[in-house]
Amino acid sequence: MPVAVIDGQPLHYVDQGTGPVVLLGSSYLWDRDMWAPQIQALSQQYRVIVPELWGHGKSGPLPAQTRSLDDLARQALALLDQLDIAQINLVGLSVGGMWGARLALLAPERINSVVLMDTYLGAEPEATRQYYFSLFKMIEDAGAIPEPLLDVVAPIFFRPGIDRESALYLDYRKALQGFSKERLLQSIVPLGRLIFSRENILTQLPRLDCDTTLVMCGEQDKPRPPAESQEMAELIGCSLTLIPDAGHISSRENPDFVNEALLTFLANTA
Template sequence: MTSFDAFRHSFQLADTHLSYLDMGQGPVLLLGHSYLWDSQMWCEQLEVLAKQFRVIAVDLHGHGLSGSVPPRVNSLRIVADDMLALMDDLNIKEFSILGLSVGAMWGAELALKAPARVQTLVMMDSFIGFEPEITRAKYYGMLDAITAAGGIPGPMIDAIVPLFFSNSPDERHTSAFAASLTSLEGARIADIERMGRLVFGRRDTMDDVHKLTLPVLIMVGVEDKARSVLESYLMHEAIDGSKLVHIPAAGHISCLEQSAFVNDALLAFFSKHLH
C-alpha cells in the first residue's frame, strides 16, 4: 500500500485532534471513511483524485491517527461540526463531500448544516435513515461483547470481516482488515464502542433530505452486506435529482474492491459539477 505520510497533518480541537491527509490542488474534496477503517481506505482514490482536486481525507474521531472520541461528540451532527471546523481552519469556503458508510452519514449532516458551502455530495454504501431495530440491537450486542473482552475476539473478527467485502474478496484486503481489528486494544476499544453507538443510534436524517438540493451521487456495491442496495434506492428516491450507480462485484468497501470503476464514476461526477 502506498504511504501517504508526507501529506499527513493534524487539526487540534479543544478536547481531541483530527488527523488528515491533504493532497493536490483545485476544487476541494473532503473524504470520510467507513467505521472501523481510516483514511487509508481511500488508497486507490487519493492519487487519482489529487491530479485534479485538492483532496482532504480525514480520520474519524477514535480512528486511524485521530484522537479519542470526547464526551462532547455524541451525535453525527457534532462530528459534522468538527469537520466544518477543520474546513474553517484551512480557510476553505466551498468543498464537496465524498463519504462511504459513516462518512456519508456525517457528510449528509454537514451538507444540511452548511448548504451554501457544500457543492456536491457523494454517498457510497451508506444509509442516512434510522438503523433498523434488528441490526441496531445486533451491533449493540457486539459492542457490549467487545467492551467486556477489552478487544475484538477472534470469532467475532471472523464474523465482522465478511460484512465489509464481496462474496469473492481479495485475500489481501480481508487479511489486512482482520489484522487491523486484531490490533485494537485499550483506549481504542473504548473509542470504537462510543463511535459505534453513535453511528448505529443516529437520527433519521431522511426527515430532512428534501433540503438536499445540491448534486448528489449515490453509489452502492451490489454485494454489500452491511448496507443494502435497497437502502441506497430509498435514498435515491427521496433525494430529488440524485443519481444512483450500482457497483458490480463489490461489497461495503467498494472503493477498494472495484477501484477502477469507482474512480471513473467519481471523476465523471466531479468533472461535471466542479470547475
C-alpha cells in the same frame, strides 16, 4: 500527516493535491487506507482532504462532547474553517455519508456537490442495532476484538464472495486485531453506539440539490443494501450508481469503477 485540534483532541487528516477541494468521509473501523486508490486518482486534479475518524488511524480519542452524528458534522466543519476552505465536494462512505449529509444540510453554502456511498440516512433497523450493540458489549467485556469475532466483523465490509486469503481481507483483519484496549473502550465502542443509534433524517433529503448529488452503492453491500440507496436517491431525485463486484467498502473492492464514476461526476459539478 497534518493534525488539527478540534474539541480538544488531535484530528489527523490527509491533505494531498491542489485544485477544488474533495473531502472524503470514511467508514467506521477504517482509516485513510480505505481511500488509498481515490486519493491517488483524485489528487491529480483536486485537493483531497481525508479526516480520520476519532480513535482511528492517527486521530485522537473521541472528544467527550461528541454525542451524535451532528457533532461529527460540526467537527468536520471546524476542520474546514481551520483550513480556510470555503467550499467542498463531499464524498462520504458509510458513516462518512451519514455525517456528510448532515454537514450538507447544516451548511449548504459550503457544499458544491455530494456523493453518498454505501450509506443510509434512516435510523438503523432495530434488529440490526441490537445485533451490533451485542457485538460492542462483547468487545467491551474482552477489551479486544476476540479472535472468533474477527471473522464475524471483517466480512461485513466485503462482498460475500471475497477471497479470505486475499491481501485486502487479511490486512483488514490484522488492522482490526491491532486496536488497543484503550482505543476500543474510549473511542471505537462509544462511536459505534453513536452511529447505530442515529436519528432518521430521510425526510430532510429532498433539501439536497438533486443536480449536484449522486448516490452510489456496491451491488453486494450487505450492511447497507442497494434498496436503501434506491430509497434515498428517489427522495433526493438524483441518480443512483450501482458498483459491480463490490460490497460495503466499494472504494477498495472496485476502485477503478469508483474512481471513474467520481471523476466523471466531479468533472460535471466541481
